[in-house]
Amino acid sequence: MFNRDGHFGRKSLEKEFQAMRLIEHLTKVDKNTRNLFLPAHGRGTGLPKDIRNLLKQRPGLWDLPELSEIGGPLEEGGAIADSQKSIAKRVGARRAWYGVNGATGLLQSALLSITKPGQAVLLPRNVHRSLIEACALGDLKPVLYDLPFMVDRGHCLPPNRSWIEEVLNDLNPVKAEIAAAVLVHPTYQGYAEDIKPIISLLHEEGWPVLVDEAHGAHFSSGLSGELPDSGLKAGADLIVHSLHKSAGGLTQTAVLWLQGNRVDPSSLERSLSWLQTTSPSSLLLASCESALKELHSSKGKRNLLHRLEEAKELTRRLRKEGMPLLENQDPLRLIWHCLNQGINGYEADAWLIKNGLTAELPERGCLTFCLGLSKHKGLEKFIKKRWERISLCLAKYDDIPVFTPPPFAKVSVPEMNLGLAWRAKSQKISLSTAVDRISSDLICPYPPGIPVLVPGEKLDRKRIDWLSEQTHLWPNQTDQKISVVANESNLLKSE
Ligand SMILES: Cc1ncc(COP(=O)(O)O)c(C=O)c1O
Incomplete structure (x- = not known):
């Protein structure tokens, strides 16, 4: 494929160029699927009328610079x-x-x-x-x-x-x-x-x-x-x-x-x-x-109130069917506690995507669905059907596992200046050998985008054991290797 100068041949480049298809992804619609993810406007159906009209x-008519009559924030x-x-x-x-x-x-x-x-x-x-x-x-x-x-x-x-x-x-x-x-x-x-x-x-x-x-x-x-x-x-x-x-x-x-x-x-x-x-x-x-x-x-509030009432009714009905939905304070977020039924959340997520239902937030213990601002006609039946089937296919734990709380102190401050540690020369080592080393990276499964380790924090044995456990719980999100500050004693002296 490479020519004598080490470059791709013209034909390969042209093929790769022609294969760029982002726009097609944006317009793909499958009528048999439900998207319970963000943005909350649900692929346009919950967008306000004025922006839909725009x-x-x-x-491109509306794509304007900071003209004097428009200005900027x-x-x-x-x-x-x-x-x-x-x-x-x-x-x-x-x-x-x-x-x-x-x-x-x-x-x-x-x-x-x-x-x-x-x-x-x-x-x-x-x-x-x-x-x-x-x-x-x-x-x-x-x-x-x-x-x-x-x-x-x-x-x-x-x-x-x-x-x-x-x-x-x-x-x-x-x-x-x-x-x-x-x-x-x-x-x-x-x-x-x-x-x-x-x-x-x-x-x-x-x-x-x-x-x-x-x-x-x-x-x-x-x-x-x-x-x-x-x-x-x-x-x-x-x-x-x-x-x-x-x-x-x-x-x-x-x-x-x-x-x-x-x-x-x-x-x-x-x-x-x-x-x-x-x-x-x-x-x-x-x-x-x-x-x-x-x-x-007033109209927007009325619409929101309808969405909230529909969401509460959906939750009530699914719970009545036996689906373990957790209590929270936002009716528009449905948390299915799949581990409670012996089902791993990541496996459930992959199975549901194949079967037409995409959640917003997969975690090991739960799947969170975002109802957003769209109407969801027939959603109860749609979820119920899949939930009944998934329970038969994926339930596998006899004893429902519990989570180990992260070993965080009630209050803690990174041992090294966070910005210095993040910018420091680093080395990647295996987690098991990182005791007492200082992290030079953020470990942050996404979603939800919440760090479990921040740069500058010291890795003690308890933290390493907990992080190792997480590498099994968040497949593909965390690693058995970790970036640590390479020359930490010099940097700590210079602080
Ligand atoms: C709690 C929280 N704050 C802030 C953000 C960032 O929001 P945005 O995606 O609008 O930048 C997120 C994104 O997931 C979040 O979960």
């Missing part, structure tokens, strides 16, 4: 500034900024705006990787606190006020270095706590609170009693919503809300400009507006 226009004038102002007013927030790099980009900007290099930040162990990355970008010290862990399913739950009180009691000596605190609300699987009392506690310490509400934009719709309160209502200073995960936005759309006076809007704008493209997509910005307008309009 997409019916001449393709950081401009003072123009349609985007007006739109951000209007939606902030509607929601009762001080300011709002649209984002086109997902919750990821806005979370990172938000954290960098409330911290200075060298300071520490209080983070739960189930923090999304984007905030660990922000620590590396901003030279921040992550102070990680452990969470309640459910051994039957392998999920961590959000903390309540008394859990956080214990964490605060365990924070010395690093407490004085902490500049801000982060909460994740809800979790990927839709578990949520009342965060208002937790935010009050953190405020008493003098810290601004950033709530990663990537999965809970719909909590802000104000349908009280139907969903947990949003960080907006609970008094958080900064709240980030991923509009494609929990509202009717296109992928990459997100919004950042600012409340109160603890955070200076100009420091936010500065860090937004560090991480934002200078050419934000006008289509995505319009989709931010459209998703939020829908969520906070």
